[in-house]
Amino acid sequence: MTDPLAFLAGGGEAAGMIRARDWSGHPLGAPETWPAEFRAALSLVLNSPESMILAWGPDLHFFFNDTYFPLLGPRLSWAMGARFDAVWADAWAQAKPIIDAAMAGRSERFVDLPWQLDTDRGARETWWTFSYSRVLDAEGRVAGLFILTSETTGRVLADAALKESQAALEAALGELRDLNGTLAQQVEERTADRNALWTLSSDMMLRCRFDGTITAVNPAWTEVLAWRPDELVGTTLMDLVHPDDLPRTIDGARRLSGGERLARFDNRYRHRDGSYRWISWAAQPGEGVIAAVGRDFTAERARAVALAAAEEALRQSQKMEAVGQLTGGLAHDFNNLLAGISGSLELIQTRLGQGRVMDVDRYITAAQGASRRAAALTHRLLAFSRRQTLDPKPTDANRLVAGMEDLIRRTVGPSVVVEVRSAAGLWPALVDPPQLENALLNLCINARDAMPEGGRITVETTNAWLNERAARRHDMAPGQYLSLCVTDTGTGMPPEIVNRVFEPFFTTKPQGEGTGLGLSMIYGFAQQSGGQVRITSQVGQGTTVCLYLPRHRGAVAEEVPQAGIGAPPRAAPGETVLVVDDEPTVRMLVTEVLEDLGYTAIEAADSGGGLRVLHSDVRIDLLVTDVGLPGGMNGRQMAEAGRVKRPGLKVLFITGYAEAAVFGKGPLDPGMQVLTKPFVVEVLGARIREMIGTA
Known part of the structure; x- marks a missing residue:
């Protein structure tokens, strides 16, 4: 099915503003009904790196591209589609004669024209070079006005300064210079x-x-x-x-x-x-x-450097304040979770002593639930700090969104309409698919919560090619990205709230209804994936959150149907796993899981003990090791040393976060995988069987 808004493709944030606006009741009607000439001209404007305006219809409704944003100042949030005379009301007396002449066929170009411009910081005197020309429809009637503009304030002021300097x-x-003096006395005076x-x-x-x-x-x-x-x-x-x-x-x-x-x-x-x-x-x-x-001007420059240092110190102070908020919130949430776990274990011990085993399952369920919530909180904190363990894979975001569409609809409920707009030919991204799914679901839940009376959520994927100017505006490197955006029609947020939404533990939800880690987790995930997340919002008109992920040049593997979850397959006779972990409890649990599945388990408490086993002649089918180990080397160093004697040794790293020791040298070698703590027993057994291979 052809997208009726395809003419907006590549139009950046300005195109997003057109999509987000409610056009019902507007004189131009819905974008799907706009004339072909209008759509073609608007597509040209939106995709141009130059600052352009298109005014359409008898009332000259105002449209602009991303490069024009800085010129609008406080008008930016409402100017798209408004009347020209409303957008530039303060300069209409100056602009109208120029517009009338252009609409009559007398196109003009103005160079260094002075203009009083309203900005966020008040009015200022500016200079502009621009041209006005009319736009005709297919039948030769005047349909609109095209304006190409560029600010020349810097050059005009520089020229003025140079003239003053030359005079002085x-x-x-x-x-x-050739002084054509006519009187010798004048020459002598000037020479003196x-x-x-x-x-x-x-x-x-x-x-x-x-x-x-x-x-x-x-x-x-x-x-x-x-x-x-x-x-x-x-x-x-x-x-x-x-x-x-x-x-x-x-x-x-x-x-x-x-x-x-x-x-x-x-x-x-x-x-x-x-x-x-x-x-x-x-x-x-x-x-x-x-x-x-x-x-x-050495002294003046030194003062400027000192001012910059003071500003950096202020930013560091603000970062430390955020860390204080983070640790305070972390202690509060974890104390609650630990109370649930320790209390459940005490009650289990008491009931077992009383012989009341009927109640034990309930306490086990409570402890497991608190453990899962603690693991989820830890993952969010690690995502915020960009230290979570990611397993990036070439990912088709369209396929991922399609696979989650039913889950999103069930999660947001029947009062919210979910619309998915998937771009054709979407570039793949190198990203952790479960983390991207988690981010998308979090964004949709936030959008639902912003629409208590119901509304619409739009999930949209597009390709974005950011030039240097657009990249600076998004605080990103120039290049090719795919964007995944979630837009709602909810209550929106004022700028002072938008500026804080990525802070840890900051939430607009009532106390007890949000941890304030959702968006900070998404921000950390995007940064760790080499991308960015950006948010635009307006009170009463909704919010758009866009994830930008770098384009991956490789191919995406075909989707393989997942087998149903069941008991992990058992080991073949003689299969042996070496377990190296300095935490006795973890080592005991992993060993018992292995023995329950029929594997021979060998334990070591540090890297030295593990390496001695690897250098022996004992059969080892798989090494399961923590990363942070005592004994003189970390888990990855031990594994690589073991591979000198045992080339192709299969290694499963179990870790609580992505230590630099694992990923500091780049991607893992073939035959090495990572499993994040805490893990489900069935997942551990299945991963071990998968790595060793079918017996």
Whole structure:
């Protein structure tokens, strides 16, 4: 079935805003009904890296792309689809004559036009270069207005600053210009002025050839850098430039030799004592020479660096506050869970002593439930800290979403409509499928909770190719990503809440109804997978949370039907497993599971004992080992040392988190797998049988 909104593909966040808006009652109607000319023009705008606007219909309803976002300031949240005269009400008197002329066929281009612009930080004076042109439909009627715009404020201000600098330095740089003075007295006066400025100025003045050879410097060089003019004339300017700044300085000289003026150019020059000073230059080319004036701003830069350090210290303080919240919440939740486990064990002991075995099953069930909740909490904490054990595999997100659709519908209930939009040709991702499923289910549950009266959840997959500008906006590296977005029509959140939702233990739910780890877990999972998670929300209009995962170039394996869960198959005669773990309880439990399944189990409490067994002639079909071990080496190092004598030794690492010892060297070798603690007995038995192979 053809997607009626396919023209929005690749349109970024702006396209998402169009999809998310309720168009009922809008003069243009629903996007599915928009004319072909409108959809084609809008697709061009949305996919352009340049800042573009499309205004459509007699009322000029306003549409824009991602690159235009910064221009809208406080209008961004409501401008999509609004009337042009409403979006730019404060500049309508200036804009309307230009628009009327363009709609009449008199397209215009304006260069460096001043414009008073409202932003989040108040009004400011800006300058713009833009063009207005009308858009005709298939029958030649005027259907809309197209605007291509770019802000030139920086260049205009730089030019103004350069002009002021040139005016102030006119006397100093005057001998480099052709002074067509007509009176000798005027020439002498100007020469005297120039000489006085050259001699008395505290700014460094320079004349050099395009190859960097210094032809003249004023006495200020001695004041700033302690070099005498006679020591510098005839030498190469580049010899004084800091090595790290040399490529930029050479490029600046190349630009000057091409006739370009530099309003400001900063680099470091070597003082006579070996230290370096930051100098800010204004320079212009002349006949075969470069004339430049520089000012020492080392002290100002040091103050800026100190300010940046203070800001970093503040961020670290905020991180420590978050850690305090994390540990406090962790202690509270784990104390509750431990109380359930220890209390159940005490009651089991009491009832067994009383001979009341009928009650034991109930207490065992309670203890197991608390253990599972503790394991889930631990996994969420590890995901938040990006230390959880992930098992990334090439994953088809469309297939994963389709497999979860029924579960999501049952979870959110009948009052919530679930819509799935799967992009054709979706790129695969290298990700842990169960963790991605967990993240998706968490997002859908959050969306349901934001719609107490019911509503709609949209799960959408798309391919996203982020250029440098879009990547900076998302705090990601440029490149290709697949995105998995969950959008609801719920209550939404104000910006101050959106800015905190990824903090540990922060929740908008009533006390006792949420741990505040759901979104922080998703954030940690996305970061650990090499991706990002981003959220947009507006009070009363719902929320969109998007997971961005890097594109995987490999193929995705075909789905294999899973066999039903049952008792693990038993061992073949003689099959032997070496168990290495420094925790006696874990070692005892694993050994008893193995013996119940018919395996011969050999135990070792540290890496040294395990390696001695591996270097012996005892039959070993599989090594089951913890990662963090005493004895001089960790579990992975022990396994690799054991493989020297036993090439192809199969190894199952059991670990509570992804220690650097396991994954610091990159992916695991063939024949090595990871199982996360705590684990279900049946899962352990099945994994051992799978790794050893069918007897």
